[in-house]
Amino acid sequence: MTNINSIQHQQVTDLFANIWQNYIEVTPSADKIHHLLSSGGDLINDHVAYRTFDSAKVNLDKLAAILIALGYKYSGEYDFSSKKLNAKHFEHSDASLPKVFISELRVKEFSVNVQNIIEKMVSAIDDEKVAQSSFLYSGTHWQVSKAEYQTLLAESEYAAWVAAWGYRANHFTVSINHLDNFSTIEKVNSAVKAGGFLLNTTGGEIKGDSIVKLEQSSTMADKAIVKFSDGEAEIPSCFYEFAKRYPLNSGELYAGFVAASADKIFESTNAA
Numbered sequence: 001m002t003n004i005n006s007i008q009h010q011q012v013t014d015l016f017a018n019i020w021q022n023y024i025e026v027t028p029s030a031d032k033i034h035h036l037l038s039s040g041g042d043l044i045n046d047h048v049a050y051r052t053f054d055s056a057k058v059n060l061d062k063l064a065a066i067l068i069a070l071g072y073k074y075s076g077e078y079d080f081s082s083k084k085l086n087a088k089h090f091e092h093s094d095a096s097l098p099k100v101f102i103s104e105l106r107v108k109e110f111s112v113n114v115q116n117i118i119e120k121m122v123s124a125i126d127d128e129k130v131a132q133s134s135f136l137y138s139g140t141h142w143q144v145s146k147a148e149y150q151t152l153l154a155e156s157e158y159a160a161w162v163a164a165w166g167y168r169a170n171h172f173t174v175s176i177n178h179l180d181n182f183s184t185i186e187k188v189n190s191a192v193k194a195g196g197f198l199l200n201t202t203g204g205e206i207k208g209d210s211i212v213k214l215e216q217s218s219t220m221a222d223k224a225i226v227k228f229s230d231g232e233a234e235i236p237s238c239f240y241e242f243a244k245r246y247p248l249n250s251g252e253l254y255a256g257f258v259a260a261s262a263d264k265i266f267e268s269t270n271a272a
Contacts (some may be wrong), residue, residue: 002148005094008071012097015070015133019048022137025170026224026237029197030172033219033240036172038184044178045098046243047089049134049170051162052104056124058130060088063167066133067100071210075099078259083158083266084109089257090177098173101257105159108215115156117148121163140166143229161269164235171218171268178251185215187242192219192242200239200268207261213254216246216261221269239268 024031034043043118052058062075067090080103085104107118129135144152144163153160163172174188181189189205198220199205207216215261221236245253 002138009094009097012070012092013168015099015136016181017047018134018249019137019169020172022139023172023238026165026239027050027222029219030238030240031224033192033197033264034174036191037179037188039181044096044175044179046173046175046241046245047099047101048172048173049101049156050103051166051170052102052167053107053118053122053159053162054086054104055107055118057122057125057127058167059249060086060102061072063102063136064088064090064100065131066136070115070133072100078103078191078257078262080259080266082261084156085158087257087262091255101262105156105162110155110159112149112157117144117152117163118159131147136165137166138170141166145229146231146233148236149228149233151189155166155272158266161199164228165237169238169240171241171265176215176242176244185217185242188242189217200265200269203261203264207264208258211248212258212261213248214256214258214261215246216265217242218265218268225243236269236271241265241268 050063062219071089072092075091076121084106085103089099089101091099107115121142149160149163152163176185176188183207200218200220205217208214218241219239222238223235224237225232248254
């Protein structure tokens, strides 16, 4: 590895260390499961996911620009018509670094009330901050009321989640392929449930299979206190995902995502 690559690897590693710390502040279950599955060692993160709006200031490509500057490249595109989302994923040439899955809400496909709330939120963001790597763990840059949160929630759980939590990892994902003590997603799920954690059962506990080259499961999101402009409320925060990838004919592991499975994974932040 050249010195430049070494520096870049360290920059990405440091960035995701900060993203992880910000994430576990509102997702303590992820830290507990991390230790449960790792038996003291480091885990390889398969991917980290982000949510945003398709507004010019903070759209998917704006978030991606932070990663591209650190050596990431566009690697796939997805459409979630029922949730009115676009998505892309990005990979680093260093396969030990996590893939990043970024989705964006197609704001103009929602009611004027929802559009106005989102426009007000986005307008409060400092343009300069969007270009900084720290934006990926900066949280909210606005205040919304409980009523505004409920207005968003009635049309889009996704929009309400971004309003409450802002710019932080929506989830991290354990790479089952790199675990020492677990070889199958079934064994991981059993260990997670035995630890007292609730799994997302939408579409079954396991989404996907060896035929589509990717199996995924996830916890249901933790709940944490959010300070709205007119008081506090306990709502779903973030969740932890688990992924098992299968080899292609070339022998390399499938590196993409399966839209039908990801659509069900989005349900992990729904209120139980």
